Amino acid sequence: EAGVAQSPRYKIIEKRQSVAFWCNPISGHATLYWYQQILGQGPKLLIQFQNNGVVDDSQLPKDRFSAERLKGVDSTLKIQPAKLEDSAVYLCASSLEGGINIEDTQYFGPGTRLTVL
Amino acid sequence: GQQVMQIPQYQHVQEGEDFTTYCNSSTTLSNIQWYKQRPGGHPVFLIQLVKSGEVKKQKRLTFQFGEAKKNSSLHITATQTTDVGTYFCAGPRSSASKIIFGSGTRLSIRP
Secondary structure (H helix, E strand, C coil), X not given: CCCCEEECCEEEECCCCXXXXXEECCCCCCEEEEEEECCCCCCEEEEEEECCEEEECCCCCCCCXXXXXXXXXXXXXXXXXXXXXXXXXXXXEEECCCCCCCCCCCEECCCEEEEEC | CCCEEEECXXXXXXXXXCEEEEEEEXXXXXXXXXXXXXXXXXXXXXXXXXXXXXXXXXXXXXXXXXXXXXXXXXXECCCCHHHCEEEEEEEEECCCCCEEECCCEXXXXXX
16 A cells, blocks of 8 residues: 655755645545644644545644645645744645544655755 | 643663653543654554553553543553654544644663
8 A cells, every 4th residue: 555645855945935745645545634843843733634625724824834635635735935933844644534533543654854944 | 722741751771671651631632642753754653542541552562541531651661772763642632633742752772
């Protein structure tokens, strides 16, 4: 079974530039998550999709971050404009259902390491 | 807001010693998940606990979920160099599906 794919793996940009990350979840997984992991910290959930609808985006800085999941499969996360504090690894994960009361494993992609100079 | 804290932040042990990390939530959790992240890698799911007081074992790893469903622990018996990494707990609140990850415990091992 193919895992969660992400691209690019690394990105270096200057502040105020724009950047986009792409995620392809495991085939058949209804739920897709974007996390931000700053060095030395645990992943922080930015947005959760169930199919192509947003379940939770309460921690997404909407003035600069946007995400979409067209057709309920692939997803893109965009930052415009980037700030220095956005330097982090952006992880995409997917799970079969996403429910809170069932055994539902999240599978993470390799992440995109973003450096903002 | 909800917080999930883990202690200790770091643990450095001699190979063969035991290791325990503790996870505490400020609110009741409907379930708790444990992940391992190797240096430079991504989190990998280890286990999920759902029931109050539940204990699960995976070879040298023992996971416990507290009776009040607000705390959990991961115990590794006789650590090996392959156990190196950061261990995270994560759990949704009872009334929402948002997943909160703990701060993690970084385990390093002296061969």
